[in-house]
Structures are given as C-alpha cells and as structure tokens.
Amino acid sequence: MIEEIGGARLKKSDFIGINECFKPIEREYKRGEIITTYSPENDTICIIKEGTVYLTTDNAENQRRIISFYEKGDIIVTCIVPESDNRIFYLSAKTNCKIDFVKYSKFTACCEKHCSKHQRIISAYIKKSHKKSLAHTDILCQQTLRSKLLTFFEYIKTEKGKNTFYLPLPLSDLADYLSVDRSAMMREIKKMNEENIIISEKRKITVIEDLSE
Structure with missing residues (x-):
C-alpha cells in the first residue's frame, strides 16, 4: 500500500x-x-x-x-x-x-x-x-529543449531522492509530455551524454552534474 x-x-x-x-x-x-x-x-x-x-x-x-x-x-x-x-x-x-x-x-x-x-x-x-x-x-515554460529535459530530470531526481532513476515514461511518450520533437529530443540526450551531464541507458538516467546549479 x-x-x-x-x-x-x-x-x-x-x-x-x-x-x-x-x-x-x-x-x-x-x-x-x-x-x-x-x-x-x-x-x-x-x-x-x-x-x-x-x-x-x-x-x-x-x-x-x-x-x-x-x-x-x-x-x-x-x-x-x-x-x-x-x-x-x-x-x-x-x-x-x-x-x-x-x-x-x-x-x-x-x-x-x-x-x-x-x-x-x-x-x-x-x-x-x-x-x-x-x-x-x-x-513547458523552459525556452530550450535541453532546459526542458534538465528540469524534468531534476524533478524526478528530487522525487526519487537519488541521482540514478528510471523515467516514468517511455522516451516516445516523454517527447509528447514535453511537447517536443522526438528525434530532436534523442539528439539532445545524446549530446548530454557526450558532455558528461547525464548517462542514459534507455529509460535509466544517471545525473552526473548538479542540475540545480
């Protein structure tokens, strides 16, 4: 319960x-x-x-x-x-x-x-x-795609109380939730991985940087 x-x-x-x-x-x-x-x-x-x-x-x-x-x-x-x-x-x-x-x-x-x-x-x-x-x-009020993703990750990280968590939505549905193009979102996630901001394995996300800063 x-x-x-x-x-x-x-x-x-x-x-x-x-x-x-x-x-x-x-x-x-x-x-x-x-x-x-x-x-x-x-x-x-x-x-x-x-x-x-x-x-x-x-x-x-x-x-x-x-x-x-x-x-x-x-x-x-x-x-x-x-x-x-x-x-x-x-x-x-x-x-x-x-x-x-x-x-x-x-x-x-x-x-x-x-x-x-x-x-x-x-x-x-x-x-x-x-x-x-x-x-x-x-x-949704964030002006860039990266800001939308980072803000969403920050909310989930805070809710779960840890830097590694599983997204509550599949990536295709996450794009709908964020009101963004899925292909553009996947490219941005790839860039964030390359820049060592996050580590993503499908729906598993590890936040490397402090997103609140």
Missing part, C-alpha cells in the same frame, strides 16, 4: 476503513484501453491501485499530447476540465491497471464519522495535484 502521496505521509492505518468512507467500485483495464473522459458531468474520482495512466488530448493538428501521467497511489478528479470547445481530455491505460472509482460528491463530503483518514486523503490529493501541475507548467 502506498504510504506517501505528494509529500503528505499516510499511515497504513489511514487506509483501514476507506471502503466504508468512499464505497469504491474496482475495475481493471488492459494496456491501451480508454478508462474515461473528462467532463463536468463525470461525477467520478479515480484512485489508481496498480499501473500507469495517461491524461491525454489531441491538438488542432490531431497530434496526441500527454497532459499528465499517474501511477499507483495517485487520485484523479475527472469532472474538473478547462473551458475548451470540441476538445476531449481522456484517461487511458498505459499499462494494465486496477482502479477504484469513487463518487466525487462522496469524496469531497466528510463522512458521518468525520474521520481523520478521509481528511488526510483529500489533503494529500490537493497537495499532489497542485505540485504536479506546477511542475509540468515549469517544464
């Missing part, structure tokens, strides 16, 4: 009785399946128990864009969407997934017992969601 979500540490005992609060419905999805679409009418919270999920949309040229990615322990609210005509945001299973579905109204309303675990889950979701959105915005 995940014990920490977005910096808010959850005790294992906090998860005891969560079913009593939320009464979730568990569903399983195969790799590549569409889980659900975002809509103001979609009164749903998704709690990922296993697997990796992408939030994606298509741009004006019908090219896929990865808005965010979610892993075990993440909570997704599917009824909060930006005002956009004819734009569809949808969740898809990158890997085989197991997901709990909870009514948004149950998630946001305190249960009858006003239990601390319920409040901690909501607090953890708000903190992690805000942190994830700010991180992606910061990455």
Whole structure:
C-alpha cells in the first residue's frame, strides 16, 4: 500500500476503513484501453491501485499530447476540465491497471464519522495535484529543449531522492509530455551524454552534474 502521496505521509492505518468512507467500485483495464473522459458531468474520482495512466488530448493538428501521467497511489478528479470547445481530455491505460472509482460528491463530503483518514486523503490529493501541475507548467515554460529535459530530470531526481532513476515514461511518450520533437529530443540526450551531464541507458538516467546549479 502506498504510504506517501505528494509529500503528505499516510499511515497504513489511514487506509483501514476507506471502503466504508468512499464505497469504491474496482475495475481493471488492459494496456491501451480508454478508462474515461473528462467532463463536468463525470461525477467520478479515480484512485489508481496498480499501473500507469495517461491524461491525454489531441491538438488542432490531431497530434496526441500527454497532459499528465499517474501511477499507483495517485487520485484523479475527472469532472474538473478547462473551458475548451470540441476538445476531449481522456484517461487511458498505459499499462494494465486496477482502479477504484469513487463518487466525487462522496469524496469531497466528510463522512458521518468525520474521520481523520478521509481528511488526510483529500489533503494529500490537493497537495499532489497542485505540485504536479506546477511542475509540468515549469517544464513547458523552459525556452530550450535541453532546459526542458534538465528540469524534468531534476524533478524526478528530487522525487526519487537519488541521482540514478528510471523515467516514468517511455522516451516516445516523454517527447509528447514535453511537447517536443522526438528525434530532436534523442539528439539532445545524446549530446548530454557526450558532455558528461547525464548517462542514459534507455529509460535509466544517471545525473552526473548538479542540475540545480
């Protein structure tokens, strides 16, 4: 069981009785399946128990864009969407997934017992969601391809607490997440290897230099 979500540490005992609060419905999805679409009418919270999920949309040229990615322990609210005509945001299973579905109204309303675990889950979701959105915005605002990569690596390195880590996304999907050309991204990663800034072995990255300097 995940014990920490977005910096808010959850005790294992906090998860005891969560079913009593939320009464979730568990569903399983195969790799590549569409889980659900975002809509103001979609009164749903998704709690990922296993697997990796992408939030994606298509741009004006019908090219896929990865808005965010979610892993075990993440909570997704599917009824909060930006005002956009004819734009569809949808969740898809990158890997085989197991997901709990909870009514948004149950998630946001305190249960009858006003239990601390319920409040901690909501607090953890708000903190992690805000942190994830700010991180992606910061990455996209970088002016060069190298800066985008270095900023992304710095966030992952800080999250994992070590200089060597595995990317949470395949490289082809990372290009979509960064909104860059994949071939150009691969050339930049090769240059960074040659300049001894990083060592990359497919999805395994070792940061040699201090990227914060």
